[in-house]
Amino acid sequence: xxxxxxxxxxxxxxxxxxxxxxxxxxxxxxxxxxxxxxxxxxxxxxxxxxxxxxxxxxxxxxxxxxxxxxxxxxxxxxxxxxxxxxxxxxxxxxxxxxxxxxxxxxxxxxxxxxxxxxxxxxxxxxxxxxxxxxxxxxxxxxxxxxxxxxxxxxxxxxxxxxxxxxxxxxxxxxxxxxxxxxxxxxxxxxxxxxxxxxxxxxxxxxxxxxxxxxxxxx
Numbered sequence: 001x002x003x004x005x006x007x008x009x010x011x012x013x014x015x016x017x018x019x020x021x022x023x024x025x026x027x028x029x030x031x032x033x034x035x036x037x038x039x040x041x042x043x044x045x046x047x048x049x050x051x052x053x054x055x056x057x058x059x060x061x062x063x064x065x066x067x068x069x070x071x072x073x074x075x076x077x078x079x080x081x082x083x084x085x086x087x088x089x090x091x092x093x094x095x096x097x098x099x100x101x102x103x104x105x106x107x108x109x110x111x112x113x114x115x116x117x118x119x120x121x122x123x124x125x126x127x128x129x130x131x132x133x134x135x136x137x138x139x140x141x142x143x144x145x146x147x148x149x150x151x152x153x154x155x156x157x158x159x160x161x162x163x164x165x166x167x168x169x170x171x172x173x174x175x176x177x178x179x180x181x182x183x184x185x186x187x188x189x190x191x192x193x194x195x196x197x198x199x200x201x202x203x204x205x206x207x208x209x210x211x212x213x214x215x216x217x218x
Contacts, residue, residue, distance in 0.1 A: 028073025169213035
């Protein structure tokens, strides 16, 4: 990960450590120290300590004085809460999309299918991290189309948790990329037909696959 030299050291420490956690380099339960991060970045421990405190406030680290910090694992309760929230928001978005005129719906479907093509290329290249990012972007497009800024902000607040869970799902289920591709195609087809009952069912199954991969694999 490239960190600009003009970035304040405490921000560099925070960004670097958080990326290591979200990308799964530092797995849940891993013990890390201020010295480990300061050595990796070539900085003092003071900004690292500030970064650790910030990450503890975000629920990603649990600090132990004089011992370091433990990466907080993704809990079953967190997985359920995130997926329940996603289902509510994304189902609501689909209902609003169903009221679009033909032209607006066709434009959205075209963009979503382009995103699916990009996901296919990432899958074929074996780029799991890129695929997870594309997966998030795909779903965010649907939520964005509902044109509700409050719900969009709420959904954006799930981004870090979704990234962590998505990478965990991919790591534990080697067929997850192919399955996700197929399920995204089905979701778009249902949106295009205006079959919202079918969309809600397909979305629930889609999110259930993530739940199974994260929890049963963990």
